[in-house]
Structures are given as structure tokens and as C-alpha cells.
Amino acid sequence: MFRIRFTRRLPAVAVVAGLALAVAACGGGSTDSPGAAPRATAEQLNPNADLSKQSINVTVWDGYTPKELPEKVKQKLKVADMKIAVHATNEEAMTKLTAGGDSGIDVAFVSGQYAQALNEQGLLEPIHPELIPNLSNLYPEATQLSYDKGNRYSVPYTWGTTGICYRTDLVKSPPTSWNDILKPPSWADKKVTMMTTERWLALPALKALGYSVNTDKDDEIAKVKDLLLQAKPHLLGYDDTTFGDKLKSGEAVMVVAWDGWCPTTDPKKNIKFVVPKEGSDLWVDTMVIMKSSKNKEAAHALINYILDPEIHSWAASNINYKVPNKAAMDKVEVPEGSLLGIKPAELLNGESIIDLGQGSVKYTRLSSEVTAQ
Amino acid sequence: MKAEVAARPASPPRGRHRLGAFVFLAPGLTYLIVLLLVPLALVLSYVFFQRGRFGGVVYEFTTENFTRLADPLYLGVVGGSLKIAALTTLIALAFGYPTAYLIAQLPRKWKTIALIAIVLPFWTNFIIRMYAWIILLNGPGLINSGFEAVGLGPFELLYNQGAIITGLVYSYLPLMVLPLYAAIERLDPQLREASANLGASGFTTFRKVTLPLTVPGVLTGCLFVFVPSFANFVIPEMLGGGKTLMVGNLIRNEFLKARDWPFGSALALALVAVLVLLLVAQAWAARRA
Amino acid sequence: MRRSRLLHIPFWATLVFLYAPIVVLVVMSFNSGESAYTYEGFSLKWYGVLAQNERVMDGLVNTLIVAAGSTVVATVLGTMLAVGLARHTRSRTLDALALLPAVLPDLVLAIGLLVFYGLIQLTLGVYSVILAHGVFSMAFVAAVVRTRLAGADPSLEEASRDLGAGPVTTFMKVTLPQLVPGVVAGALLAFTLSLDEFVIAFFTIGNLEQTLPIVIYSMIRFGVEPQINALGAILLLVSFTAVIVGQRMTKIGEARAQD
Numbered sequence: 020m021f022r023i024r025f026t027r028r029l030p031a032v033a034v035v036a037g038l039a040l041a042v043a044a045c046g047g048g049s050t051d052s053p054g055a056a057p058r059a060t061a062e063q064l065n066p067n068a069d070l071s072k073q074s075i076n077v078t079v080w081d082g083y084t085p086k087e088l089p090e091k092v093k094q095k096l097k098v099a100d101m102k103i104a105v106h107a108t109n110e111e112a113m114t115k116l117t118a119g120g121d122s123g124i125d126v127a128f129v130s131g132q133y134a135q136a137l138n139e140q141g142l143l144e145p146i147h148p149e150l151i152p153n154l155s156n157l158y159p160e161a162t163q164l165s166y167d168k169g170n171r172y173s174v175p176y177t178w179g180t181t182g183i184c185y186r187t188d189l190v191k192s193p194p195t196s197w198n199d200i201l202k203p204p205s206w207a208d209k210k211v212t213m214m215t216t217e218r219w220l221a222l223p224a225l226k227a228l229g230y231s232v233n234t235d236k237d238d239e240i241a242k243v244k245d246l247l248l249q250a251k252p253h254l255l256g257y258d259d260t261t262f263g264d265k266l267k268s269g270e271a272v273m274v275v276a277w278d279g280w281c282p283t284t285d286p287k288k289n290i291k292f293v294v295p296k297e298g299s300d301l302w303v304d305t306m307v308i309m310k311s312s313k314n315k316e317a318a319h320a321l322i323n324y325i326l327d328p329e330i331h332s333w334a335a336s337n338i339n340y341k342v343p344n345k346a347a348m349d350k351v352e353v354p355e356g357s358l359l360g361i362k363p364a365e366l367l368n369g370e371s372i373i374d375l376g377q378g379s380v381k382y383t384r385l386s387s388e389v390t391a392q
Numbered sequence: 393m394k395a396e397v398a399a400r401p402a403s404p405p406r407g408r409h410r411l412g413a414f415v416f417l418a419p420g421l422t423y424l425i426v427l428l429l430v431p432l433a434l435v436l437s438y439v440f441f442q443r444g445r446f447g448g449v450v451y452e453f454t455t456e457n458f459t460r461l462a463d464p465l466y467l468g469v470v471g472g473s474l475k476i477a478a479l480t481t482l483i484a485l486a487f488g489y490p491t492a493y494l495i496a497q498l499p500r501k502w503k504t505i506a507l508i509a510i511v512l513p514f515w516t517n518f519i520i521r522m523y524a525w526i527i528l529l530n531g532p533g534l535i536n537s538g539f540e541a542v543g544l545g546p547f548e549l550l551y552n553q554g555a556i557i558t559g560l561v562y563s564y565l566p567l568m569v570l571p572l573y574a575a576i577e578r579l580d581p582q583l584r585e586a587s588a589n590l591g592a593s594g595f596t597t598f599r600k601v602t603l604p605l606t607v608p609g610v611l612t613g614c615l616f617v618f619v620p621s622f623a624n625f626v627i628p629e630m631l632g633g634g635k636t637l638m639v640g641n642l643i644r645n646e647f648l649k650a651r652d653w654p655f656g657s658a659l660a661l662a663l664v665a666v667l668v669l670l671l672v673a674q675a676w677a678a679r680r681a
Numbered sequence: 682m683r684r685s686r687l688l689h690i691p692f693w694a695t696l697v698f699l700y701a702p703i704v705v706l707v708v709m710s711f712n713s714g715e716s717a718y719t720y721e722g723f724s725l726k727w728y729g730v731l732a733q734n735e736r737v738m739d740g741l742v743n744t745l746i747v748a749a750g751s752t753v754v755a756t757v758l759g760t761m762l763a764v765g766l767a768r769h770t771r772s773r774t775l776d777a778l779a780l781l782p783a784v785l786p787d788l789v790l791a792i793g794l795l796v797f798y799g800l801i802q803l804t805l806g807v808y809s810v811i812l813a814h815g816v817f818s819m820a821f822v823a824a825v826v827r828t829r830l831a832g833a834d835p836s837l838e839e840a841s842r843d844l845g846a847g848p849v850t851t852f853m854k855v856t857l858p859q860l861v862p863g864v865v866a867g868a869l870l871a872f873t874l875s876l877d878e879f880v881i882a883f884f885t886i887g888n889l890e891q892t893l894p895i896v897i898y899s900m901i902r903f904g905v906e907p908q909i910n911a912l913g914a915i916l917l918l919v920s921f922t923a924v925i926v927g928q929r930m931t932k933i934g935e936a937r938a939q940d
Contacts, residue, residue, distance in 0.1 A: 076889055081903065104889045105736075107902050110649045115888045117448075117651065118795065121804045123888050140445070209548055215634050217649075256551040256633025264904040268718075270531040377445070383650040384465075391469045391637040412848030416765030420758040420819060421775070427816050428782055431793030438796065448799065487698070490691035508928065513699045515920045517877050519897045520913040524702035526905065527709065532718045534705060565699065623786035626879065630901065640788055647792050647884075657796075660789050667786065 064147055064316055073317035074100035078112055079128040081105040083177075083304075084325075085333045096324060098317045108216060108259060109133045116142060116309065125312040126321055131166040131303040132218070134173040135374040143172045144308040150319035153326035160363040161343035164303055165371040173305035174322050176331075177279065177340040179358075180301060180369045181214075181222060182294040184262070184281030189272040189289075197227040197295045200275060201250040208253050212265060212274040215257040217382040218372050219300075220247070220389065223275060226297040232370045235378030240385055247389045257390065266290060277302065278358045279340035292358055294369075301369030303343070335359055341366070438657040449654055457658040466642070470662065473638040476553060477622040480560040481568075484617045485610065487561075488568035493602075495569075496576040507573065514566040522559055522630045529555055529631075551633025559627040567616035575609020576602070608678045615674050619667055639663050703917060710910035717905040727911040737912060740896035743807055747882070747892055748875040750807075751814035756868040758815070759822025764856060766823070767830045768838065769848075783820040790816065791884035798885060806887035813885045814875045821874065822867035829863025830856075869927045873920065 075098055077084075085091075089101040104124070106112040112129050116122050116137060129137070137143050148154055148170075157175070167173045183194045191206050200223050203211045214220050218232070224246040225232050230239045255271050262274035263282045267290070281292040306325065308318045325331055331347035334340045341359055342348060353359045375382070439457050441449040460466065495506045513521065528534050529549040536546040549555060579602065587597040625640030639659065646656030709717065713724030731737060762779055766772075782790060794813050798805060833856070841851040857864075879894040886892060891899070900909055 078888060081899070102889055105899065107899050113651070114648045118799050118805070121802075123804060123806075251635065254633075254635065256635055258634065260902050261904040268530075268532050380650070380652075383645075383652070387469075387637065387642065387645065388465055390634060391465060391472070391642075413765060413769035415848060416761045416769055416852075417775070420762030420765070420823070421778070423754075423758055423815065423819065424778055424782070427794065427797075427812055428790070429778075431790070431797035434796050434800065435789070435793050487691050487695045490688045491695045494688040494692045508924065509696065510699070512921060512924060513703060515873055515877070515924050516703070516917050517894060517897065517913070517920075519879060519894050519901065520706070520909070520916060521702060523897070523901050523905075523909055523913065524706040526901075527717055527910075528702055528705055530718065530905075534718065537718070562698070562702070565695070569695075619784070619786060623788050625788065626898070640786075643788055643792065647795065653796065656792065660792055663786065664789055671784075 064150060064319070066150060066316075068316035070096055070098045070317050070320060073098055073314035074102070075125045075314055075317050075321055076102045076104065076123055077126045077128070077321070078104040078106055078115060078124050080304075081107070082338065083128060083334070085330070085337070088330075091330075092321060092324060096317065096320050098314075098320070101321070110216065113137075121311050122309065124309055125314050125318045127307050127309065128176060128304060129307065130372075131164060131173070131175075131305055132372045132374040134305045134307050135166040136379075137307060138167075138172045139374070139376070142310055144310045144312065144315055144318075145172050146170060146174060146308070146322075147319055150316070151323040151326065153323045156326050156328060156331070156344045156346040158343050158345050158363045160367055163367075164301075166303070166373045167305075173307045174326070175303045175343040176306050176325070177334055178301065178303045178343050178366060179278040179341050180294055180299045180361075180366060181219060181275065181277055182281075182292055182299055183273055184266060184276035184283075184290060184292050185273040186266055186269070186271075187289050187291050189269060193291070194273055194293060195296055197223040197297050199295075200273060201227055201246055203250075203253050203273070207272050209255050210270070210272040211253060212255050212258040212262050212271050213247075213250070214275050215259050215386070215390075217379075217386045219259075219275070220257070220386055221382060222300060223295075224250075226295065226299060229297065232300050232372050233375060235375050235381055237381070240381050244385055244388055247385075248392060251389065251392070278361070279338060281358070284339060284354060284357055299369050301366055301371045303371070304340075435657045435660055438654050439661055441654050443652045443654050454654075457654045460655060461658055461662055466659070469637050469642050470639055470666070472636070473622055473640075474666075476557060476560070476636075476638060477618050480557050480564070480621045481614050481618045483557065483561050484565050484568040485614060488565060488572055488613060489610070492569045492572035493576055495573055496579075507570075510569050511566045513562075518563055519626065519630075521562065522627060525555070525559055525562065525631060526550060529558070550631060551635060553632070553636055555631040556628050556636060556638075559631045560621045560624065563627065564617045564620055567620075568613040571609045571612040571616060572606065573609075575606040575612075579605055611674045611678050615670065618670065622666070623663055706910055707914045707917065709907065710914040712907060712910070715907070717907055717910070727907045728915075731908045731911045731915075734908065736891070736896050737893070740891050740893040743890050744876060744893040746807055747810045747814060748872050750811035751818050751875045752868050752872045754811065754815035755818030755822045755871045756864060759819040759867060759871075760826050760857075760860065760864050762819065763823040763826035763830060764852060764860075767827055768835070768856075779823050780820055782817040783824065785817075787817070787878075787880040791881045794881070795884045804887065805885060807890050809885045809887065810882045810892065813881050814878060817881075818871035818874060821870050822864075825867035825870060826860055826863045829860050829866075833859045866927070869923070873923060873927075876920075 075092070084103070089103060092098060092101045104115075106115065109130050112127060113133055113136070116124060116127055117140065134143070151174070154170070154174070161175050161178070162168070162170055164170075164175065183197075183200060185194055187193070191204065194200070199207075200211055200213065213223065221240075221243055222232055224243040225234065225239075228239070228242055228246065230243070234240065255265065258265065258274070262271065262276055263280055265271040266274055267282060267285060276292065278292055281290065283290050283292055306322050308315060308322070312318055326344060328344065328346040328350055331342050331344045332350045334342050335348060335351040339357060339359065341361060343363070348359075351359060438449050440453055440455070442452050442454050442456070444450050491510070495503055495510075498506055526533075530536070531546055531548075531550070533550070535549060540546060583601050583605070584597055587601045588594075592600065622638075623640050624638065625644045628636050628638045628641055639662075643656050643659045643663065646652045646659060709720065710727060711723050711725065712720050713726065714721030766776055766779060790813070794809075798809055803809060837859075838851050838855050841855045842848075846854070877894065879898060882892045883895055883898070886895065897909065897912065900906060
């Protein structure tokens with residue numbers, strides 16, 4: 020009985036397995052293999068290309084570029100169309116850009132170490148500086164970023180650091196150290212949040228212990244894990260996106276935050292940002308052009324347009340992010356309490372997070388271990 | 393029409409039967425083979441390959457993905473998810489059984505209304521329903537305001553396992569009530585009367601007559617609640633504050649964050665294996681009941 | 682009797698549990714204040730804010746396209762599959778295959794399709810979600826239609842065949858008319874399931890599109906916004922109406938089929 024049933028099913032199983040293997044074999048050639056990460060090679064681009072035959076698709080964090088940008092770009096650059104897709108996190112953007120098939124994206128906004136990873140995978144078109152004259156608006160410091168020295172495949176859009184954002188009226192004493200987050204005093208118990216994205220989850224503990232943010236030493240990561248696990252029972256939660264709201268509502272009194280997302284300009288004036296004494300990172304959000312793009316001239320034109328002081332200063336004036344664009348920052352009035360005043364040289368004191376290649380697996384595991392327990 | 397004309401003269405009844413089978417089954421089965429079986433077979437085959445650095449796979453054979461499953465870290469996550477799903481199922485059963493029992497005894501008209509009332513929330517967007525719970529359970533949220541009004545709290549209601557279980561029970565309770573109702577409704581009321589006439593108390597009748605006869609319904613309901621709870625990743629993420637990792641989150645993270653597809657596939661396989669075991673156990677228990 | 686009065690407690694507790702969040706959501710959607718937690722007075726302003734939210738509107742359009750497309754695919758293929766399985770074969774394996782998508786965890790189907798689409802280098806878009814939703818919707822349509830078929834009289838079909846009609850003619854003239862209520866119910870079910878589906882869409886949608894559940898999910902990730910209350914209230918109204926209309930339709934269909 021058993022055998023009859025089995026033999027009947029066997030052909031069906033064989034057919035399916037055969038099909039799967041055939042599909043796998045066909046697709047196999049296009050899947051990347053490690054070590055052979057092809058370096059991007061520059062394509063010949065035509066500086067006089069007819070942009071009205073090109074249209075640009077951009078993926079970016081929600082609200083990170085002006086709402087009217089597509090309209091303006093269509094008018095100014097005379098491109099056929101521009102569409103904006105949004106992602107919530109770097110990780111989401113990476114999924115979009117690496118899932119296989121044509122992502123349909125021409126220009127992507129991702130953080131520096133993710134741009135580096137995309138480039139190592141051979142997914143990025145090198146930047147053609149001759150098509151982006153506005154690169155000269157950048158601070159000299161902005162061409163010396165360790166994930167991509169000389170801006171070969173990425174152009175910085177915003178930069179800043181990570182620190183503690185807190186409610187002046189709800190803390191008994193202002194935080195000064197990462198340990199204030201990792202071992203919160205009793206009045207802050209369960210009123211603290213930390214970030215979820217792997218590298219930033221580890222950052223406070225790495226710095227508190229005096230390690231590099233780019234360490235891949237097992238013993239150091241093990242100590243970081245212990246510290247993070249010790250901190251976990253005292254947290255409200257892990258949060259990358261709504262820590263500002265939790266602070267405003269008073270659910271949280273101290274949160275790990277990127278400077279631009281710390282709502283220091285809230286009308287109630289009760290929120291402040293501090294870089295802990297142990298130091299922090301320098302993060303950069305960049306613009307990259309995908310190798311698969313069929314609209315590379317228009318993509319360059321878009322980046323050039325964004326580097327225009329008029330447009331680039333929008334990010335500083337409206338969403339409180341520092342931009343690495345001297346011409347743009349010179350136009351911005353820095354409101355009281357704002358973090359826009361931090362100078363590029365001070366920013367460079369922060370340690371730049373770079374992609375760790377195979378070492379990044381250790382941080383994935385660290386983050387699973389911390390959240391699982 | 394053409395096919396039919398062509399087929400009519402030559403084919404004997406049996407052949408025509410075959411043709412019918414082909415005409416009706418081929419489109420749907422092709423669809424299921426291409427978009428269900430091939431993808432599943434792919435996931436299965438990926439388990440034996442190594443991860444590509446940025447997602448995808450490298451076609452080199454390895455059994456490492458299986459050995460990694462035995463890691464206490466991942467076993468712990470599976471165990472934790474089993475616990476959460478089991479608690480969810482028990483709570484749903486505790487509320488669902490009496491509810492179904494009562495509905496089954498209502499007059500016909502009220503039965504329909506009560507059933508619709510139970511199922512209705514199920515048909516509204518599930519993310520919106522979870523959002524409503526965030527509003528209710530939040531620190532400054534409504535339940536805490538209620539507590540504060542009587543001088544208690546505020547309590548930590550959101551961002552813990554209790555919140556996750558609340559969300560899961562809320563989402564899948566109707567899936568418990570419906571099969572229970574179907575089972576209780578089918579019971580012959582004379583059985584209970586007979587039991588009562590023989591002098592059994594209400595509780596004894598329930599324990600000795602009603603409950604054993606509705607065991608298949610209980611098992612189905614438990615399965616319906618357990619399966620989606622166990623594999624969930626959205627509710628732990630929204631209501632758990634990122635502090636609890638369930639198998640679903642782990643699989644999602646391996647695919648979308650860590651981009652380790654082979655290990656993600658291994659986890660998915662483990663998930664399916666657990667569920668198949670449960671199905672088999674359920675079928676076995678139902679046959680014995 | 683006394684026992685069943687005792688039963689009222691868990692019954693009402695269940696109802697309160699099920700409806701409390703919904704009531705709160707609807708009430709707060711009319712809040713005039715900015716806070717998601719404290720009610721300050723009646724206003725429709727969040728409905729206005731919502732109407733101007735392009736992402737929500739685009740998401741709604743995509744969701745409707747996906748639901749309509751996958752319902753058509755699932756209804757046609759699922760009905761044929763049900764007839765084929767019930768009348769033309771006795772394979773238990775095929776029965777199980779047809780039910781598989783309905784019992785398989787959505788996450789597993791989602792990653793399977795992600796891997797498959799990636800491998801054949803398919804550019805994702807709305808249509809890749811339509812294909813994906815077709816898979817599980819088909820299982821539900823087939824299941825509903827089969828229950829209906831079980832109640833249909835096979836002797837009519839036999840008579841039709843004995844009179845020389847081919848399988849297609851028999852299906853169109855004899856079987857299908859008996860199945861209409863089941864097909865309609867199946868299609869409604871497929872449509873509603875697709876409207877609400879999040880996990881599979883999240884994994885298989887293109888970069889430039891979002892369905893409504895995905896839009897809501899990403900809005901919530903960026904914080905509690907009162908306009909989500911308004912959106913929730915509207916969606917509640919729509920699905921409540923759909924369920925009640927669906928209920929009526931099936932009843933009328935059943936009544937007619939019994940005539």
C-alpha cells in the first residue's frame with residue numbers, strides 16, 4: 020500500500036525537482052560568486068544626451084527630499100519623467116536593489132557602508148565627475164570619507180553623527196556617556212530606546228568599551244553582546260524610526276538617535292542632543308547610480324541638480340540634516356538649539372562605519388542573539 | 393467548442409473523460425506547479441548551497457545550514473515561538489469554546505448575527521487592527537489613562553510578549569470559534585438530554601458527552617490559530633518593540649536584512665517541518681477521538 | 682439554563698475584546714486634536730488630510746488592481762480545478778496540492794516566490810503580486826466551489842454526456858449554472874483576502890509600487906498618525922459592507938439554487 024502510493028507520487032516529485040534544477044541552472048550564471056566581485060567599469064556617457072528620452076526612478080527615505088522635487092526636475096532638466104519610491108531603512112533599500120532582476124531604480128539613497136557593499140557587488144556605476152560640475156560645492160572633507168575616498172561611486176547627500184537625544188524636563192541629570200543608555204539610572208528604567216539596524220545597535224556598546232565601530236574581533240563582539248544583553252531588560256524597545264515621537268510623548272526619556280532625527284527644534288524646547296564622551300560615528304547618506312540604469316545621463320543630471328545650493332539647502336532648512344555642501348550650508352540660517360552648527364572638522368572626529376565584508380555576518384548574528392533572548 | 397467537435401467522433405467515453413480531466417486540470421495545475429511547487433523546491437534546494445555575499449546563493453554544496461539550525465540561539469527562538477503560539481492557542485480556546493458553545497444554543501436568527509459579529513473584525517485590514525492595539529496599549533494610551541483615572545499605573549502594556557500574545561489572539565480568535573461552533577452545532581441535543589435524564593450534572597454531561605464529541609473541532613481550531621501565530625513576523629515587530637524574535641522574524645531577517653538565503657531557507661524548512669508534524673499529530677488525534 | 686447564563690461572561694468578554702479597538706479607532710478618527718491618544722472634539726480634518734495623501738491613494742489603486750487581477754485568475758482557474766478534481770480524477774495527491782496554498786504559512790510562499798522571481802530575473806511589479814495572490818486565492822476558490830459541487834447532482838451531468846455533449850459543453854450548460862453561487866462566493870473571498878494581504882505582497886511587489894497594506898505598514902513604522910485612524914475607519918466601513926452584502930448574496934443565491 021505504502022509502496023504503491025509512493026511510486027505514484029515519485030514521478031510528480033521528480034518532475035518538480037527537475038524543473039527546479041533546470042530553473043536554477045538557467046538563472047545560475049547571473050548569481051554572483053564571492054571573491055569575484057567585479058569592480059564597476061565606467062561606461063561611455065554622452066554629455067549631450069537627449070534627457071527628454073530618459074526618465075528617472077529614485078528610491079529614498081520617506082520625506083528625505085523635497086516633495087516638489089520630481090516636478091522641478093521635470094521642468095529644469097527636461098527629463099521625460101521622475102518617480103520616487105520610498106524605503107524605511109537601508110536594509111529595505113538593499114533588498115530592493117539586490118533581489119535579482121532589474122530593480123527599475125536609477126538613483127538610490129543609502130548610507131555609506133551600504134554604498135560600499137553595493138559597489139563591491141558590482142552594482143554601481145562609477146560617478147562621472149565631468150557630468151556633475153556641482154561636485155565643487157562640497158566641503159573638501161566630504162571627498163575624504165573612508166568608505167569611498169574621492170567619491171568614486173557615491174556622492175554624499177547628508178552627514179552627521181549618532182548620539183543620545185533626551186528630554187531635558189524628564190531626566191534628572193543630562194546624559195553624558197553611552198553607559199547612561201546601557202545602564203540607565205532607575206528614573207529612566209524602561210524609558211530608553213536603542214536602534215535596531217545591526218551596526219548602530221552595536222555602536223553604543225562598542226564605544227562604551229572603547230572599541231572601533233568597525234571591529235570584527237570575536238572577543239570584542241562577545242563583550243559587546245554581554246553588555247547589550249545586560250541593557251535589554253531596561254529598554255522600552257528597539258526603534259529606528261519613531262524614537263522622536265516616543266520622546267515627544269514622554270514614553271521615552273532618552274533615545275539613541277541620529278542627530279538629524281532628534282527633534283531639537285520642537286516648539287516645546289525640551290529636547291536636546293549630546294554626543295557621548297566616548298565618541299561616536301560619522302554617518303553619511305549618499306546618492307548612488309545603479310549600473311543597471313538605462314538613464315545614466317539623466318541620473319547624473321539629477322545628482323548635479325540636487326547639489327545645487329538652492330535644492331541641497333532644503334534638507335538643512337527643512338529636515339534639520341547637515342549637508343556636506345559648503346555653498347548650501349552658507350545659505351542656511353541656523354536656528355537656536357539646532358545641531359546644524361556642528362562643523363565638518365568636528366564631524367570627522369567620528370569614526371566612519373565601513374562595510375566589513377564577511378565580517379558583517381558577525382553583526383547579523385549579534386543582533387539576532389540580542390533580540391532573541 | 394472546436395476541441396469538443398474534434399474530440400467527439402473518435403474518442404470513446406473513457407478517452408473523453410481523460411480529455412475532460414486534461415482540459416479542467418491542466419491550467420490550474422500548471423499554475424500551481426510553476427508558482428508553488430517550483431518555488432518551494434527551490435527553497436528546499438537552496439538549503440544545500442552556500443550564501444552569496446549579497447543574497448542569492450553560490451552553487452557549492454554544504455550541509456552547514458542544517459548544522460546551524462542546531463545552534464542553541466536558533467533552537468531558543470523556535471522554542472520561544474512555540475511557547476508564544478501555544479499560549480495564544482490556549483487563550484483563544486479558553487475564550488473561543490464558551491463563545492462557540494453559547495452561539496450554538498442561540499435561536500437561529502441570532503446565531504447568524506453572532507457568527508457575523510465574531511468574524512467581522514477578521515475581514516478588516518490586519519495591520520490597521522494592530523495599529524488600534526498600539527493606541528490602546530501605549531504608555532499614554534487609553535487603557536493606561538483609565539488606570540491613571542483610578543490612581544493606578546501607568547503600566548508597561550506595549551512592547552512585551554503580553555502585547556504580542558494579545559495581538560495574536562485578537563487576529564486569530566475567529567479561526568478558533570468557527571470550527572468549534574461547527575463541531576458543537578452538529579451535536580445531537582438528545583445526547584445531552586439523555587445524559588441529564590440519567591442524572592448526570594451539567595458539568596458531568598459536558599465533560600463526558602459534549603467535550604469528547606467536539607474534540608475534532610477543538611483540534612482544528614487549535615491548528616488554525618497555532619499555524620499563523622507560529623509563523624507570524626508582523627505582530628511581534630509591531631507590538632513587541634523589536635525585543636522578541638520569533639521564527640517568522642528570523643526568516644524575514646535572513647532574507648531581507650542579512651540576505652543569507654540558504655539559512656533563511658533552512659529556517660523556513662524547519663518551520664514547515666514543525667507544522668507538518670503538528671498536522672500529522674492532529675490527524676492522528678482526530679482519528680482516535 | 683444557569684450554566685448557559687454563566688457562559689455569557691466569556692461570550693461578552695470576547696465581543697468587547699473584539700470590538701474595543703475598533704470603536705477606539707473609529708472614535709479617534711474624528712478627533713480634532715493632533716494627538717493619537719486624547720480626544721479633543723469632533724472634526725473631519727483627518728479625512729481631509731487622508732484624501733490628499735497621494736501615497737495612500739496610489740496604494741489603494743494598486744491594491745484594487747491586484748485584488749481584481751488575482752480574483753479573475755483565481756476564479757477561472759480555481760473553478761476549473763474544482764470541477765476537474767471532483768469529476769475527472771480521484772487523485773488524493775492532486776486534492777492535497779490544490780489545498781496546499783491555503784494551509785502553507787504565507788511567509789513560506791512569500792520567500793519561495795521571492796527566490797523564484799529572483800532566479801528568473803523577473804522585474805517585480807504589480808503583476809508579480811497578482812500572480813502570487815492567484816496562488817492562494819485559487820486554493821480558496823477551488824475549496825468553496827468543491828463544497829458546492831458536492832451538493833450538485835452528478836446525474837444531470839451524466840445525462841448530458843450520455844446525450845453526446847462533450848466535457849466543455851456539459852460544463853458550460855449543466856455544471857456551471859449550478860455552481861454560480863459557489864463561484865461568486867469564492868470570488869468574493871478571493872477579492873477580500875487579496876485586499877488585506879500583506880506578507881506576500883511585501884516580498885513580491887516592485888520597487889516603485891506599494892499596495893495599501895504596505896503603505897499603512899510603512900506609515901505606522903514612522904509613528905502614530907491620526908490620519909491612519911481615518912483610513913482605518915474607511916476600510917472598516919468598506920469591509921463591513923462587503924461582508925454583509927456577500928452574506929446576503931450567498932443567501933439569495935442559495936435560495937434561488939433551491940428553487
